[in-house]
Amino acid sequence: MIRFDKVTKIYHPHLNSEEKITALEEISLEIKPKEFVSITGRSGAGKTTLLKLLLAEEKPTLGQIFFQEQNVCEIKSGQLPYLRRQIGAVFQDYKLFPFKTVFENVAYVMEVIGAKKADIERDVPNVLEIVGLTERSNHFPRELSGGECQRAALARALIHRPEVILADEPTGNLDPYNTLEIIRLLLKINDMGTTVVLATHNREIINSIGKRVISLDKGKIIRDEEEGRFIL
Numbered sequence: 001m002i003r004f005d006k007v008t009k010i011y012h013p014h015l016n017s018e019e020k021i022t023a024l025e026e027i028s029l030e031i032k033p034k035e036f037v038s039i040t041g042r043s044g045a046g047k048t049t050l051l052k053l054l055l056a057e058e059k060p061t062l063g064q065i066f067f068q069e070q071n072v073c074e075i076k077s078g079q080l081p082y083l084r085r086q087i088g089a090v091f092q093d094y095k096l097f098p099f100k101t102v103f104e105n106v107a108y109v110m111e112v113i114g115a116k117k118a119d120i121e122r123d124v125p126n127v128l129e130i131v132g133l134t135e136r137s138n139h140f141p142r143e144l145s146g147g148e149c150q151r152a153a154l155a156r157a158l159i160h161r162p163e164v165i166l167a168d169e170p171t172g173n174l175d176p177y178n179t180l181e182i183i184r185l186l187l188k189i190n191d192m193g194t195t196v197v198l199a200t201h202n203r204e205i206i207n208s209i210g211k212r213v214i215s216l217d218k219g220k221i222i223r224d225e226e227e228g229r230f231i232l
Contacts, residue, residue, distance in 0.1 A: 001032060002197075007060045007065060008063055009022070027220075027221060036190045038214070040199075040215050045216040047168070049219075051166050081113075087164045088162035089157060090157050091153070102141075106127060108156075109156055109159050132185075136152075165196045166199075167196065212224075
């Protein structure tokens with residue numbers, strides 16, 4: 001489903017300087033449909049850069065990236081919304097609209113792609129039930145706990161039935177109880193047939209999941225283990 005072929009990403013933080021930062025170096029990996037894969041490593045290891053490249057938010061300096069056999073690097077800007085409808089993304093800071101209710105935050109994704117009102121009224125309650133937010137659908141983000149905000153963000157990522165969920169440090173702002181709830185939810189989503197790619201530096205999370213772990217260090221893959229554990 002996902003393939004990185006010798007991908008390198010170099011940043012030049014200053015336009016008129018030869019200084020460069022190598023965020024990823026010679027990354028080659030494959031992720032199969034319905035896998036649950038954790039991308040781990042210390043802060044600055046390259047986890048977020050890897051996800052941004054897959055979302056085509058940035059382009060690699062060298063190498064190729066494929067999603068469903070399509071070369072992500074060659075997708076034209078007009079085709080990017082279609083790619084991103086196949087990839088749901090969840091972030092540490094939720095990215096919810098503060099003046100929209102939970103229902104409205106999730107519905108907005110469908111409105112953008114031109115979904116019919118009847119489809120919105122059918123699908124949004126269904127996905128809110130999956131994430132356990134049915135009773136909070138008319139609440140605003142400021143009225144929710146951190147865990148509830150992240151579940152709302154997951155609902156929004158799920159509403160267009162993506163093939164893949166990318167979760168970038170989704171538990172970074174959460175307490176241990178809500179962290180466990182979000183991981184359980186990601187595992188549930190994976191059990192329903194969605195590929196999940198989780199980026200985290202949390203040792204306890206990695207060890208509790210018991211699925212494939214790809215470890216990054218200074219932009220390089222140092223381990224790729226089935227049912228791996230966090231070892232750095």
